[in-house]
Amino acid sequence: MAQITTGPRAIFSAPWVYDLAQNLVGANRSRARLVRDHLRLRPGMRLLDLGCGTAAMLHHLPRDVAYVGVDLSESYIESARRxxxxxxEFHCGDIARTAPDVFGTFDVVVANGLLHHLDDGPVRNMLRVARTVLRAGGHLVTIDPCFDPGQSRLARLVITHDRGRNVRTLAGYAELAREMFTTVEPRLRDDMLRIPYTHAVLECRP
Ligand SMILES: C[S@@+](CC[C@H](N)C(=O)[O-])C[C@H]1O[C@@H](n2cnc3c(N)ncnc32)[C@H](O)[C@@H]1O
Structure with a gap:
């Protein structure tokens, strides 16, 4: 099981509980910084959001960017449509299995908090999907919690309790991405949330 959905953490399956918890820790600030520092959007671009959740990323995107979101959770996708x-455009689907050509082509693919929910095999499929749908000059951006020897004990503790069962190191995420992408720029960030936390951000180009 790559994601814990039972026990006390089952409550996060409700879209409003998930959004509330995310907002309390500063996920909106994190999304705004991801857009500002890593997505490099220009008018008219097409963006694919893999593991889009309730599509909260849309609050931070310019209106002249076309958005397609995909998520495993029907209730998150219904909430996004509402x-x-x-x-x-919002699709319910398993990105670990989805055929690469079903969504069209894109200038930017983003996976915000997806990789740490997936085992290595499904990550490879997701990376293959991203690479296949990217237009010339396009890039993939991923961001996930990560373990790092330099992080605070509190950050490590919080990340250890994440629902995702595949939190890796920055090098661990980058190594997988390099199997599919020629250029991978990895960056550690500890300034995305309001709580002690360490993120691994990858910018990947075919
Ligand atoms: C940490 S949440 C992030 C959601 C969203 N990107 C955001 O910024 O709020 C991870 C999301 O990945 C989705 N997910 C997990 N495994 C997936 C898969 N195999 N295919 C598609 N989505 C998946 C979950 O349903 C969840 O919405």
Missing amino acids: EFGARG
């Missing part, structure tokens, strides 16, 4: 309607 909230954003025609502002984007």
Whole structure:
């Protein structure tokens, strides 16, 4: 099981509980910084959001960027459709299995908090999907919690209790991405959330 969905953490399956918990720790700030520092969007671009959750990323995107979101959770996708309607396209699907050509082509693919929910095999499929749908000059951006010898004990403790069962080191994420992408720029960030936390951000180009 790559993601814990039973016990006390089952409550996060409800979209409003998930959004509330995310907002309390500063996930909106994290999404805004991800857009500002890593997505490099320009008017008219097409963006694919893998593991989009309730599509909260849309709050931070310019309106002239076309958005397609995919998530495993039907309730998250229903919530996204209710909230954003025609502002984007929302698909329920397992990105670890989805055929690469079903969503069209994109300038930017983003996976915010997805890789640490997936075992290595499904990560490889997700990376293959991203590489296949990217247009010339496009890039993939991933961001996930990570373990690092330099992080605080509190950050490590919080990350250890994440629902995702595949938290890796920065090098661990980058090594997988390099199997599929020629250029991978890894970066550690501890300034994304309001709580002690360490993120691994990868910018990947075919
Ligand atoms: C930490 S949440 C991040 C959600 C969203 N990106 C955000 O910024 O709020 C991880 C998301 O990945 C989704 N997910 C996990 N495994 C998946 C898979 N195999 N295919 C598609 N989505 C998946 C979960 O349903 C969840 O919504």
